[in-house]
Amino acid sequence: MYGLKLRYAKSSLLIVASLIAIILAFSYLPHALLAIVGGLGLILAISYALGRNTWKQTRDIGSRPSQAAGARPTGARPAGARPQRGERKSGGRKSGGRKSRAEARASRRVEILHPEETVTLSAEREAAEIEDVFTSLDNQLVGLVPVKKKVEEIASLLLVDRVRHRFGLDAPRPNLHMCFTGDPGTGKTTVALQMADLLFRLGYLEKGHLVHAMRDDLVGEFIGHTAPKTKRTLERAMGGVLFIDEAYYLYRAGDSKDYGQECIDILLQVMENDRDKLVVILAGYKDRMDVFFESNPGMSSRIAHHLDFAPYNLDELVAIGRAMLDRSAYYLSADAEMAFREYLTMRMGQPRFANARSVRNELERTRLRHAFRLAAEPELSRSKDDLMRLEAADILASPLFALAEPVSAIEESARRR
Numbered sequence: 001m002y003g004l005k006l007r008y009a010k011s012s013l014l015i016v017a018s019l020i021a022i023i024l025a026f027s028y029l030p031h032a033l034l035a036i037v038g039g040l041g042l043i044l045a046i047s048y049a050l051g052r053n054t055w056k057q058t059r060d061i062g063s064r065p066s067q068a069a070g071a072r073p074t075g076a077r078p079a080g081a082r083p084q085r086g087e088r089k090s091g092g093r094k095s096g097g098r099k100s101r102a103e104a105r106a107s108r109r110v111e112i113l114h115p116e117e118t119v120t121l122s123a124e125r126e127a128a129e130i131e132d133v134f135t136s137l138d139n140q141l142v143g144l145v146p147v148k149k150k151v152e153e154i155a156s157l158l159l160v161d162r163v164r165h166r167f168g169l170d171a172p173r174p175n176l177h178m179c180f181t182g183d184p185g186t187g188k189t190t191v192a193l194q195m196a197d198l199l200f201r202l203g204y205l206e207k208g209h210l211v212h213a214m215r216d217d218l219v220g221e222f223i224g225h226t227a228p229k230t231k232r233t234l235e236r237a238m239g240g241v242l243f244i245d246e247a248y249y250l251y252r253a254g255d256s257k258d259y260g261q262e263c264i265d266i267l268l269q270v271m272e273n274d275r276d277k278l279v280v281i282l283a284g285y286k287d288r289m290d291v292f293f294e295s296n297p298g299m300s301s302r303i304a305h306h307l308d309f310a311p312y313n314l315d316e317l318v319a320i321g322r323a324m325l326d327r328s329a330y331y332l333s334a335d336a337e338m339a340f341r342e343y344l345t346m347r348m349g350q351p352r353f354a355n356a357r358s359v360r361n362e363l364e365r366t367r368l369r370h371a372f373r374l375a376a377e378p379e380l381s382r383s384k385d386d387l388m389r390l391e392a393a394d395i396l397a398s399p400l401f402a403l404a405e406p407v408s409a410i411e412e413s414a415r416r417r
């Protein structure tokens with residue numbers, strides 16, 4: 001704060017002194033001499049400013065860390081050279097020109113290992129800090145065993161690729177574009193986010209963010225709109241994952257006036273040429289995705305990994321609900337769990353059922369009813385457990401049960417007849 005004030009005081013003094021000098025010179029010196037001295041002063045000031053600028057630029061280049069030290073021919077960073085997300089925002093290195101720990105590790109890592117040396121993949125996993133991603137996948141997502149296995153397989157391929165690179169065994173960067181198929185609420189977006197993080201940690205993505213896009217973000221409605229729209233979205237996604245939800249809507253078979261094909265052509269080009277900078281994940285229902293790939297063989301051939309998200313069964317949905325409640329310090333009483341099973345059995349057969357999302361939504365409504373039930377008797381003393389425990393009544397108050405009742409009554413009377 002004082003430094004700032006002092007700087008302003010110094011500048012003000014300099015300006016005042018210069019003004020006084022100009023006024024005095026103007027009053028006492030011949031004007032021709034004044035013009036010569038003024039001109040010389042101006043030339044000197046400009047030369048000083050230019051010289052200072054050049055010197056600063058050369059100094060900055062000299063002190064910048066060697067780009068070559070961390071560069072991989074495939075476009076990926078070497079193990080251990082992962083920048084922290086925070087670092088990227090703040091511009092990375094601290095002042096003082098000292099190498100950060102990550103940079104030191106990076107320069108160590110690019111040294112090619114001797115063929116006799118050995119490495120362990122567990123050490124490599126630790127160096128890439130990918131264990132957190134798997135822990136978070138396991139903690140966040142109930143079931144999804146085949147999906148988690150596929151994610152492990154992809155991670156293993158990339159890990160082995162990194163180790164090979166340390167021995168100087170170069171292989172082209174693997175194709176990482178993917179397709180996630182499955183019903184609504186089966187975890188596609190959640191896994192895509194984890195995948196972006198995983199690829200970032202392994203050094204295959206520069207930023208590791210995820211850009212969610214649908215047809216409207218990519219395809220225009222008038223001639224000349226589509227290319228800029230698609231390119232803008234691609235630019236936002238560069239360095240991360242472009243997640244195209246319901247990708248089959250990009251293409252409208254039989255509609256010659258549709259601009260979707262223009263967008264697909266640009267996507268195909270970028271997926272091929274910029275595959276070291278961007279990973280594209282297409283998502284949607286499996287059957288519609290299959291039709292889309294049949295109509296767009298170019299797209300199909302660029303997708304390396306297909307992950308199918310199966311709908312959850314009743315036990316998995318209940319387990320998902322339990323995990324969600326656990327994370328927010330609630331739980332279902334034994335009766336409430338039975339009521340919840342009953343609710344889910346009915347809900348699963350209804351239109352617009354969205355697997356885990358329907359579970360989440362219903363539990364949010366249950367919390368609301370629980371709070372309303374407690375608030376209805378404000379004078380009663382409540383324990384910590386009362387505040388955490390959801391009762392059967394909170395579930396059974398769902399309008400779904402009221403709707404089901406007349407149906408059951410009709411069925412019952414029909415059976416009696």
Ligand SMILES: Nc1ncnc2c1ncn2[C@@H]1O[C@H](COP(=O)(O)OP(=O)(O)OP(=O)(O)O)[C@@H](O)[C@H]1O
Nearest residue numbers: 140141142183184185186187188189190320356357
């Ligand atoms: N296996 C799971 N375990 C726990 N929570 C899950 C699981 N699968 C999904 N969820 C939760 O359900 C919600 C919906 O998941 P997500 O958005 O990933 O589904 P989606 O497949 O992308 O759905 P949509 O196709 O409708 O976009 C999220 O809150 C997510 O955390």
Ligand SMILES: [Mg+2]
Nearest residue numbers: 188189190245
């Ligand atoms: Mg989604």
